[in-house]
Amino acid sequence: MNQSSKNQKRIVSGGWRIVQKFWPQIRQERLTIATSLLALIVKTIFHLLEPWPLKFMFDQIILADFNVEPTGIKIIDDLGIMGLLTVLALTIVAIVCVRAVAAYYSSVSIALAATNIMTEIRNRLYYHLQHLSLSFHSRAKSGDLITHVTYDIERLRKVTVIAIVPLLTNILTIVGILGVMFWISWQKSLIAASTLPLFLISTLYMGKRIEHSARVQRKREGAMAATAAEAIGAIKVVQALSLAKMLGSTFSGHNQNSLKEGVQTQKLRAAQERIVEVLLAVTTALVLWRGVQLIQQGAITPGDLLVFITYLKMAFRPMRQFAKYTGQIAKATASGERIVDLLEIEPTIKDVRGAISASPFRGAVRFENVSFAYEDENLTLKNIDFDVKPGQRVAIVGSSGGGKSTLVSLLLRLYDPLEGRILIDDHDLREYQLDSLRGQISIVLQESVLFAVSIFDNIAYGSLEAKESEVIAAAKLANAHDFIMQLPEGYDTVLGERGATLSGGQRQRIAIARAAVRQAPIVILDEPTVGLDNQNEQAVSEALARLTQNCTTFLITHDLRNAKSADLIVYIESGRIMEKGTYQELMQLGERYASLFNTSHPLSNIHG
Numbered sequence: 001m002n003q004s005s006k007n008q009k010r011i012v013s014g015g016w017r018i019v020q021k022f023w024p025q026i027r028q029e030r031l032t033i034a035t036s037l038l039a040l041i042v043k044t045i046f047h048l049l050e051p052w053p054l055k056f057m058f059d060q061i062i063l064a065d066f067n068v069e070p071t072g073i074k075i076i077d078d079l080g081i082m083g084l085l086t087v088l089a090l091t092i093v094a095i096v097c098v099r100a101v102a103a104y105y106s107s108v109s110i111a112l113a114a115t116n117i118m119t120e121i122r123n124r125l126y127y128h129l130q131h132l133s134l135s136f137h138s139r140a141k142s143g144d145l146i147t148h149v150t151y152d153i154e155r156l157r158k159v160t161v162i163a164i165v166p167l168l169t170n171i172l173t174i175v176g177i178l179g180v181m182f183w184i185s186w187q188k189s190l191i192a193a194s195t196l197p198l199f200l201i202s203t204l205y206m207g208k209r210i211e212h213s214a215r216v217q218r219k220r221e222g223a224m225a226a227t228a229a230e231a232i233g234a235i236k237v238v239q240a241l242s243l244a245k246m247l248g249s250t251f252s253g254h255n256q257n258s259l260k261e262g263v264q265t266q267k268l269r270a271a272q273e274r275i276v277e278v279l280l281a282v283t284t285a286l287v288l289w290r291g292v293q294l295i296q297q298g299a300i301t302p303g304d305l306l307v308f309i310t311y312l313k314m315a316f317r318p319m320r321q322f323a324k325y326t327g328q329i330a331k332a333t334a335s336g337e338r339i340v341d342l343l344e345i346e347p348t349i350k351d352v353r354g355a356i357s358a359s360p361f362r363g364a365v366r367f368e369n370v371s372f373a374y375e376d377e378n379l380t381l382k383n384i385d386f387d388v389k390p391g392q393r394v395a396i397v398g399s400s401g402g403g404k405s406t407l408v409s410l411l412l413r414l415y416d417p418l419e420g421r422i423l424i425d426d427h428d429l430r431e432y433q434l435d436s437l438r439g440q441i442s443i444v445l446q447e448s449v450l451f452a453v454s455i456f457d458n459i460a461y462g463s464l465e466a467k468e469s470e471v472i473a474a475a476k477l478a479n480a481h482d483f484i485m486q487l488p489e490g491y492d493t494v495l496g497e498r499g500a501t502l503s504g505g506q507r508q509r510i511a512i513a514r515a516a517v518r519q520a521p522i523v524i525l526d527e528p529t530v531g532l533d534n535q536n537e538q539a540v541s542e543a544l545a546r547l548t549q550n551c552t553t554f555l556i557t558h559d560l561r562n563a564k565s566a567d568l569i570v571y572i573e574s575g576r577i578m579e580k581g582t583y584q585e586l587m588q589l590g591e592r593y594a595s596l597f598n599t600s601h602p603l604s605n606i607h608g
C-alpha cells in the first residue's frame with residue numbers, strides 16, 4: 001500500500017476517533033466553527049466570482065466595439081458602455097474585498113476555536129494524568145510524557161489551522177469550479193477532465209518517489225546527528241584514542257550521502273512541478289482548441305472561454321497541494337490518537353463499584369499477609385503482617401531499600417497489594433472511596449514539597465475546606481507561626497521555586513502545619529527530621545509530637561533511637577519483617593535490632 005492511501009486511511013479512522021473523543025470540547029465551540037465554515041463558503045463563492053466581471057467586459061464591451069453582436073445575457077442597453085464598465089470595475093474590487101473579509105473571519109474563527117478546544121483538551125489531559133496510578137507514572141518517563149503531550153497538542157492545533165482549513169477550501173474550490181465549468185459547457189469540461197487521470201498519476205507517482213527520497217534523507221540526517229552527538233559527548237575518549245580522524249570520515253560519508261539525497265529530492269520536486277505545468281498547458285491547449293470551435297458555432301461566448309481557462313489554472317493549484325496537506329494531517333492524526341490513547345488508559349487504582357465514603361477513622365490498621373511487586377518478577381514486600389491499635393505509634397525501621405516507603409504507600413493506596421489485604425477499622429482499603437481514605441491520612445516527608453504559592457495556601461492545601469483560624473492554629477501547632485509572622489508579608493509570602501526562601505527546618509514545619517490542618521486520625525512520617533541541624537530538629541520534633549498526639553502514627557526512620565518510644569517497632573529487610581515488638585521486647589530478643597542498636601548507640605543501652 002502506498003504512503004498516500006495509508007495516510008488517507010489513517011486520517012479517516014483516526015480522525016473519527018479523535019472527533020468522537022473530543023466531541024464535548026468541539027461542541028462548545030460550535031458557533032465559532034460554524035462562523036468559520038460560513039465564512040469559508042462565502043470566501044470560495046467570491047473566489048469563483050473573480051473572473052466573471054472580466055467575462056462581461058469581454059462579451060459586452062470589447063466585442064461590441066468590434067461590432068460583434070453580444071451573445072449571452074444582454075445588459076448593455078440599460079446601463080450604457082461607461083456605466084457598465086464602471087460597475088464591472090467596481091465589482092472586481094468589491095469581490096476581492098468581500099473575499100478578503102470572509103477569508104479573515106474564516107481563519108480567525110478557526111484559529112480561535114482550535115486554541116480554545118486545545119486548551120480544554122490540555123486541561124482534561126492534565127486532570128487525567130494526575131489521576132493515573134503511580135504504577136503508570138513510574139513506567140512512563142513523566143518528563144517525556146509531558147513533552148510529548150505538549151508537542152502533540154500543539155501540532156494538532158497548528159495543523160487544524162494550517163492544513164485542514166486550506167484543504168477544505170481547496171475541496172470547496174474544486175467542487176465549485178467543476179460545477180460552474182459543467183454549467184458553462186459540459187463538452188469542454190469533459191475535455192478538461194480528460195487530462196485529470198494523467199495529472200493524478202503523475203502527482204501520485206512523483207509524490208511517492210519524493211516522499212521516499214525525503215525519508216531517506218531524514219534518516220541520513222538523523223544518523224549524522226547521532227554520530228556528531230556521540231563524538232562530541234565522548235570528546236575526551238575521542239581525543240585520547242585519536243579517533244577524530246576516523247569519526248570525521250564516517251561523518252563526512254553520511255554528510256555526502258545526505259547531500260546526494262537532498263539533491264535528488266530537489267530534482268524530483270522540480271520535475272514534478274514542470275510535469276504539472278506541461279499537463280496544464282496540454283489541457284489549456286485542448287480546451288482552447290475545442291472552445292474556439294464552440295464559439296464559432298455560437299454555443300458559448302469568448303468570455304465563457306476566458307472564465308474557463310482561468311478556472312483551469314485556479315483548479316490546478318489546490319490539486320497540487322492535496323498531497324502536502326494530507327501528509328500533514330496524517331501526522332497530526334497520529335498525534336491526536338496518541339492523546340486519545342492516553343485518555344483511554346483507565347487508572348488502575350480507582351474506586352471500586354459500591355465503594356463507601358469512609359466515616360471518621362478510629363485508626364486501627366492491620367496489614368494481613370501483604371505482598372507487593374512494582375514489576376512482575378521481584379516482590380518488594382513479602383508477607384507483611386502486623387496489627388496497630390487506634391492511637392498507637394508504629395516505627396518502621398530497617399536498612400535503606402528494604403521497602404519501608406513502599407509499605408506506607410500501600411497504606412495510602414497509591415498501589416494495591418498483589419496478595420493479602422490492608423484493613424483500616426476492619427475494612428479493606430478498597431472498600432473505601434479513595435478521596436475519603438486519603439483525606440484521613442496526613443503525611444510529612446523527608447523533603448516536603450512546597451508549592452510556589454503563598455504560605456497560607458501551602459498550609460491550606462492540607463484541607464481544602466480549612467478556615468483561616470484553622471490554618472493559623474495548625475501553624476502554631478507546627479511551631480511555624482512565629483517565623484511566618486516575621487516574614488515581610490506574613491502568611492501572604494509567596495514561596496520561591498521549591499520553597500527555596502525557607503530553611504529546611506522551616507519548610508518541614510510548614511509541611512507539618514499542612515498535615516495538621518487535615519486533622520487526620522492517621523499520620524505518616526517518612527524520615528521527617530533527617531538532614532536538620534540540632535536546633536531545627538528539636539523544633540520539628542516538638543511539632544511532630546503535637547501533630548501525632550492521639551493519632552495512629554507510622555514513623556519511618558533509620559535512626560533507631562527515634563523508634564525507642566514506639567508502641568510497635570517493625571524491622572524490615574529486603575521486603576520482609578525480620579522482627580517486630582516493642583523496644584524492650586526487641587532488645588530482649590537480642591538479635592538484629594538489638595545488635596544494630598548497640599553498634600550505633602553503644603551508650604544508649606546503658607542508660608536505656
Ligand code: ADP
Nearest residue numbers: 138374375380399400401402403404405406407
Ligand atoms: P526504603 O523506603 O526502605 O528505602 P523503598 O520502599 O523506597 O525502600 O524501596 C524498596 C525497593 O523497591 C527498592 O529496591 C527500590 O528500588 C524499589 N522501588 C521503589 N520505588 C519503586 C518504583 N516506583 N518502581 C520500581 N521499584 C521501586
